[in-house]
Amino acid sequence: MTTLQTVFSKARAENRAALVGYLPAGFPTKEGAVAAATAMVEAGCDVIEIGLPYSDPLMDGPTIQDAVHRSLSNGTRIADVMRTVEGVAATGAATLVMTYWNPIDRYGAGRFARDLANAGGVGTITPDLTPEESAVWLQESKDAGIDTVFLVAPSSTEDRIGKVAKICTGFVYAASLMGVTGARESVGSAAEGLVARTRRHTSLPVCVGLGVGTGAQAAEVAAYADGVIVGSAFIRRLLDAPDEASGLASVRELGAELAAGVRR
């Protein structure tokens, strides 16, 4: 199993940022998700975040909403998420689950953490779990030996950044802009400052997500962050493809462009 620590040391040794790709489980199909994530890894993604599809994704933009809706329509369950993690982890990429809190809460925090660890997952990203509500999850994750990644945002005060950074392991997720997920024309100007502010509170790697979708943007972010996170742009490639084979080819193409970007 490749850990996040291994990924970031390797990237640092190569004097580049890590590339992190996001894809919801069950999209475009249950098997198709593993194939697409594998293509992302082969094209150069170091870390894969598998999204747990949730009925009320209130921080996601239209692209991820669309993919998640399709996934839920495909009947994706938490067992499928775990199977997807298993399939993706087998490629050698460090594999995380990104999920809203309620599915973990309902499934049982301890059970979820253990099942994820058993599937070869290295941790979770929980965008709506605040430090105030995180105690149970931190303990269960620690017991299962998985990392806990939380988000900071441009609006975060020093106090909040400190609180969030303190409970992160693996890396800190810096949201580049105020808004929902989705590719943008430009990466928020607040991102660089936020990364700098976050570094004052932690020695963990800081990765930037939200709005990154091209090689040029990846290069721009890689200049100041330890990792570049791309989700909606990959999903868009799959949504726009006429069939699965061309979708995978398109994902590989974008992955290669982004992988070159983080190495520029």
Place this chain on the structure above:
Amino acid sequence: MSLTEGPILTAADLAGNGVYGDDPDGHGKFGVFGGRFVPEALIPALDEVAAEYEKAKNDEEFLREFDHLLRTYAGRPTTLTEVPRFAAHAGGARIVLKREDLTHTGAHKINNVLGQALLTRRLGKTRVIAETGAGQHGVATATAAALLGLECVIYMGAVDCERQALNVARMKLLGATVVPVTNGSQTLKDAINEAFRDWVTNVDRTHYLFGTVAGPHPFPEIVRDFARIIGVEARRQIVELTGRLPDAVCAAVGGGSNAIGIFHAFIGDEGVRLHGYEAAGRGLETGEHALTLTAGSVGVLHGARTYVLQDEEGQTIESHSISAGLDYPGVGPEHAWLKDSGRAVYEGVSDAEAMEAFALLARTEGIIPAIESSHALAGALRLGRELGPEATILVNLSGRGDKDMGTAMKYFDL
């Protein structure tokens, strides 16, 4: 003091009675319920709203202005109306209605909206957004925005836009932009998701004028406090009318703002039973209902821990009710807490029972209630038969039924 003299609202009225189940704790919790489950990006905005509200509720100037608007604009205090011909169908118990339907815009929502619109101005923000189900909160928000010169965007499920077309037109006439939400179940819960997405994007100049006692802290507390006036007035009025406290207080529960609004002033009165009525829709066994407290389980939805209609993996189950305002798979955390503590009792009322009460009140008393409020009326009929002729039941008639005429025409083939 007569209700028409002096201030109708004091700091004590707003801040609660301090007797039982009062303010949430430092993390916005009512027992284990409530809190904040939101993206970190929104925490500073929630902190800002909470801090400004703390200042506002102790500021004489704010209270005076709110009081003035409630009196001269919303039409408070609203009266009580005793309904003996309707009550004859409830085993002869006395039934008294709190007439929130007589407020400006036709529903209790105006109380919260005026308070939060004033708060928006104090926050220095120029734009308000809101979700709406039946359209009443949307209309009220559009109204307050017009009054205070705020830009206004309302998110409304596409299904609700259709069944509440009249309210969509009202909002547009009032100068609001109405955005139909076409994802998910296309009802209130999806409108709330969409409003949160707008808020996180435009939070620097926007206040999310939340319409019910759900959502992340501090919304459950703020909305409750601004709706509290319903119960504060009703408690004084019913003692004036009957010489004593009522035996029971009934209200419909969707998100729960009208119910908390009338319950809260009575929470410390141990002899007063508090009854909330949720939408049983087509019946529990059909799965097409909004019985969040009655048949749901504890989870997290829209930023708070509360009762939720969800499957065993935490996916929200779509609710159903003939009334758009009760068609919501979550509920305010304070209701969750009142339920678990046993202080309030929650039961279901089906579409059919609600429509029967709707028609009965119209026919016997000349009052056309909102279908939401009709759930409380149906509950009062049931409760009256149980409590007997000596009982007095106070019902929150939270809104008027004009907006529901399309539904009624179809339902009764009028």
